[in-house]
Amino acid sequence: MLRRRTSLYAVAICCLLAGNVQATEPAASNWPAGIRLLPGENERSHRSIRAAFREAVSHANECTVSVRSDGSQVALGTIIHADGYVVTKASELPENVTCQLSDGRQVAAKLVALHPDYDLALLKVNASRLPAIHWGDSSQLNAGSWLATTSLTEEPTAIGIVSSPARPLPKPQAMLGVGLEQFGELPRINRVIDGSAAANAGLQIGDVIAKVNGQAMDGPQTVSATIRNLLPGERVSLVIKRRGRSLSIPAILGDATRIGNLEQVELMESLGGPLSQRRTGFPYVLEHDTVLRPKDCGGPLVDLDGNAVGINIARVSRVSSYALPASAIKPILADMMAGKFPAPTNGLALETVSAGE
């Protein structure tokens, strides 16, 4: 069985440079997301090693919920208050979810608060006297500290270490990748950076950028101000004047902190497994090397004392996952419970379902 499965995969060997980004055939990225091989005897995540974490996660796994939709898990959640308050990753939630508790109960859930910057959603479930998570001190957490991502069972879903202590994330900056000059009343391209969004979109030296997302441009400054307000990965529509013709050209913006094609960067980052849709723009993160699936986010990340030092918020790349550090989000969760970040009434309308379903 094992042999048959493994032969499905093509093995791609890539050099590891940032900046000079690797291209690869799509076949190499078709990692079947649903299949997980059992870790081998010598692997860090082997069963015998995860088993040693049982004592550490014995309380936190009771405070972990599986947030589900249509019979399958979309995220994990963390019980933060005995009265049924569960925090989870907002952007993974479809309209209707239920929560499965560690005792097996499936209970209705209602969205009560939303914090878009941290991508946190607060759910209220129809249950009371629930075990609430014990928080740890994330500011005292050094690189190399063990971390366990809990599950609803006695063993953690995954384990890892702190790769880099908690830090603020720089705001991502979008880049089109052109040099511009004033040409009459319009901005004209005098340079196209290799591998940039502009190069990928086929922009050429001499092209005049007349409009960005429908907005008229009157010079280089207007273009950079417009791009600055967008995010890497966003699609912009450009109106280009080239040799007397007007062309409508879409472009996917690049990341100014990286050189090269964003698609290629992402392809390399996702080698080995799928990434969370929303994985940038968090104000503060704890970077760890736990291998998570996107649907493992939203649950507690605990230290060896069993205290939650963070909430997993994104699978970011092949090498890292982000957690929101406990010290950063505790005040925010309190605000969310106090009604400061009410859920939009027309947004994620979470339908109530009957308990025990």
Added chain:
Amino acid sequence: MFNRSHSYRLLRVVLVRGLSLRERTLVRGANGHVRSNAVVLSATVIVIACITSALPSQAEEARSQATRETATPLASLLQGDAPQSLADLKAIQTHVQNLIQQVLPTTVAVQVGLAQGSGVIISAEGFVLTAAHVTGEPGRTARLVLQDGTVVSGTTLGVYRTLDAGLIKINQTQPAREWQYATMGDSNNVAPGQWCLAAGHPGGFQADRPPVVRLGRVLSLNDNSTITTDCTLIGGDSGGPLFGMDGKVIGVNSRIGNPLTVNLHVPVNTFRTEWDRLARSDSWGHTPGRDPFIGVQGGPESNDATIHRVFPGTPAADAGLKPGDLVLRFSGRRVADFTTLQSYVSDEEPGNRVTVVIQRDERTLELQLVIGARNN
């Protein structure tokens, strides 16, 4: 396979189809080619770990560690024995945290041209181990960022492309500085199961982010040419160190495969063995999977480097080589016979420009040739 990528000199993907490391191991022969070897690794067998009690002598040792109530001695845990308890995990954690504090300052960010990678300082005078595909070639300027944010400049020395070993020397500063360094270990003593720690700057250097560490275990050793671990790596980690649990450098981050368990490191003994050539800025070998070629054939019985055949559309044809030309020098080196010519070509990297001196009739000509790549 190399589509969209011609502008990136260092860009490379070797795709080994249908080959899984669980069933087969990637090994590299003396000629540097990656080939498949149908050796079944022991990792294929799923072993249910037996809970064994410690031997009496080990138990004694364990008791002597006053802070722990565990049965497993730290040394055997670090060699790969499964931790049995929370106390075992805490012992590993304390060891790893201390190790990181001690060795992380030796990990540096490396920028050479547009390429961003990592490196590790291994001597007080500032020799830095890195990957050949980070430095590219000898004599280039490298920008290094130390853990404390200090930026220093260095010069790239030798590159051994076949095994992806590169060396940088931090330029002399005024006044001369002694650099904090890590010691090179012995990669021959590395065994599957041992814990290890990879460091580097994944995604490139980021201000406010120290070198990023990943903890994993050694999974396999392939023919002394690579160490495979489950310390996950990505672009920007290239050239960064793989530390053993004694804090010594056992490898240098090099390449990855699709599965999270295929993270390949250059064994540190490669640097020991090839130290003299690396330090004197030799550049040799070629990137595995991309063979350099020029497109000529020698005469069946000739004992000099006379070209018998030039294949159309090849670098040799583009350079103007013709059947009957006698190659005298290739890239500055004297060519005695066709075999010598072949070995000189195989030391070049595709894309390199070389000067070829030939004799045609009574004239001596100098031709410029760009080495081509034959994918395999």
